[in-house]
Amino acid sequence: MEQTQATPELRSGSTPAPGAPAPGAPAPKARAKQRAQVPSLQTFLIPLLAVLTGLIIGGIVILVTDAVVVAAFRNFFREPGEALKAVWHSIASAYGSLLSGSFGSPREIIEGLQTYFAVGDPAPLLQAIYPITESLVASTPYIFAGLGVAVGFKCGLFNIGAEGQFFVGALGSAFVGYKLIGVPWFIHLPLAVLGGAVAGALWGAIPGYLKAATGGHEVVNTIMMNWIAFRLSDWLLNGPMKAPGYRPVTPQIEASAELPRLFALPIRFNVGFFLALAVAALIYWLIYKTTVGYEIRAVGANPDAARYAGMSITRNFVLTMMLSGGLAGLAGASQVLGIDHWVGQGFSAGYGFDAIAIALLGKSHPAGVVLAALLFGTLRSGATRMQSLAGIPIDIISIIQGLVIVFVAAPAIIRWLFRIRAGREEKLVLTRGWGA
């Protein structure tokens, strides 16, 4: 039985004759040190080019919506120089303010450093690094939630419910945060973090269990769980968890439950970011270095073979959805305990949905997810400044993010655009057919 695919055709033919050493194979001793997961160049190239292409097309959108540029192009044949100048000006001010909004100005940072070392006054320095810290602040929940969706992908599950799990996690953390009073921080803070994780995990476990027990598709069920979470939070914020007063918000959490901030206000950067990096490392270990992760990956890559090998598909589905939901819950926890200190309506700003994009862009690998989350956090926080300085609506960022995702999800477009030959890339299993 031969396959019609191109590559398998001569595989056995290209293997060496019996007894002959495999050509190019390293000596046995060196081989033992070699490790499997050496990602190909394309693994990095495609997402990078996707981001680049997204920025370029985003630039075109900025141009055609810029009245000055459009006006200059009306006179293009009379004054082509003016038109091109307008193009340059528009793009430079948009992306320039995006950059400075994300990273701050290098000059200000250097001056701040000089002042600090010369005079000992940290104020200018803190002001200069404010944009960077805001980018990291925005990245923190993205890392958690992106890891959550990525873990789901590893098991072949498409968790669209990160948004709902984020909400529930935030509420869980807030509850532990304001309800427990008079507890030392080294007990209160871990409990509050755990509260968010457990709440998210339980919220994720429900669609996981439904899938395992009834075959109900997780895409449908996680979407529905989102709506339940939104309305549940509305009710909680207007009832049982409402703070005294008119606004539908929870009470402020106790100071002992706050994730410690590293600088004085207005810098909101806190320990949550480092917690996110630590959790990313932990997830990497869990997925790639443990039997638990081996099972999750096997079930995701080939559930039939996993079953043949004696793994329980249902157990892995429930476990993975719990992990996934727990990570999304941590995203909510980091936002409440680190930034907002209370939960209000419309708390999330779509972190859970962006997380899907981040997991895709990061190829579901923890390191990739961290990088993608940093990118999204940076874009998000820079966009605010771009809006105020260059007058470019913040929505342009959503367009760029959307384009990046399209290109990552359909790499054929990028390969075609940049004339890259298809490599043997790991296929990302998003989800199997309905009810599979």
Place this chain on the structure above:
Amino acid sequence: MTPVLELRGITKKFPGVLANDNINLTLEQGEIHALLGENGAGKTTLMNILYGLYKPDEGHISVRGQPVDIHVPNDAIARGIGMVHQHFMLVPVMTVTENVMLGVESTRGGAFLDREEAARRIEKLSEKYGLEVDPHTYIKDLPVGVQQRVEIIKVLYRQADILILDEPTAVLTPQEAEELFKILRSLTAQGKSIIFITHKLKEVMAIADRITVLRLGAVAGSVRPAETDPAKLAALMVGRDVNLVVSKKAATPGDVVLQVDDLHALDERGNLIVRGVSFDVRAGEVLGVAGVQGNGQTELVYALTGLRPPASGEIRILGEPLGRLTPRDILEKGVAHVPEDRQRHGLVLSFPVSDNLVLCTYYLPPFARGISLQEDAIISASQELVKQFDVRTPNVFVDVSTLSGGNQQKVIVAREFSRPIKLLIASQPTRGLDVGSIEYIHGRIIAKRDEGTAVLLVSSELDEILALADRIAVMYKGQIVEIVPAAGVNRKYLGLLMAGVKPAEAGAAVGVGAAEAEIERVF
């Protein structure tokens, strides 16, 4: 006379692989030209080039002396080239006529299907070539052999006179294969020319007028059957001498290891497909389950391995009833399973070779300590297994999907045979493999038997059953028709049982004298 088809200097490169290397092939009018080669020798690539699915890098094709360019399958069809694929492309819920006219519908008044016209043409073709197909039956009601004839009709209906048949006998019983050969003879007698792709030596000897052997993408030789014999062909195919006969001693059966009693099992759709099967397998013997695919063998194996619990009946391993054990419980009782569909059940294709080698033992020491995987232990054990089982792979870190079918199967065999096992369930263990790998895996199975393992071998290849089994159970429509000792069994008799003939009638039809002659031929 100009040949009907001529391929000159066809070369096709894939990244890193020379799939076809300067291949010349000439097909004369009215001949059956067998294209013989192992998997990966380049047969399918060559035919896909001829059929317009690939573009050759070099070389040219002429049909009846005219150079032609074939870019898409329609070009090939227009030149009278037709392909009968190994996997049928038929719609089961449609009639023969409807299937045949798909894509070339005859119409009346421009919009209405003219089934009668099509049916008349099908009847004419069927009569002319002795195909015996009723155009009005539904595909789902037809046996596999007849479905294949429908595929042939489809090609003839499109007025092909060069037919390419890709591994046509893979799904047929021996009798059906005989029938097919008769039809092919009748086609060539009336001027059609046939390229017959196969890796089965016996077939080419029986049917081909000429044989072209491919090896590693190049023509290794072109011979007439009269000038050669199976051993020489095998040597051409593999590039070395091949032992075609499995040498084995008589079995020394011990205690009963697997005992199956009145087993019933369901298929995917919940239909009862195994209906009351009882047998046992002893330590140190091979029980071969023969039968045409789809007679419940798959579901029998699923039931035995826990992949789909049986509907009723009892399974005992070493006297202990299985009850409702999970696949892992059964694995841990010392049952090894070489699954029928190696890519679906046997391997995680996107995992490296090393991870696939521990697929059933990853959670046990030394491969895991607590939940922490011990990579060094996994890698060194894998390297040992790869060496021991002669898996041809550059290293154990490449994805198992990059290996050839034969080497993928060796990965499974290495994994399953290296565990301490008492019962081996091997389902179609050599399907689609090349001669060299078959020889190797057969040897390993017999070695396991000689170590005292009970072996249940399920195969739809009668040759494989005859080569390995000590006792043979024939399965038909979910039941075991008969269990006979393999020694001295008559091949034709088994073929008749596989086709549903009652044992008594089959015995009468074959006769004792014929049986002995048959044994001569088989061994």
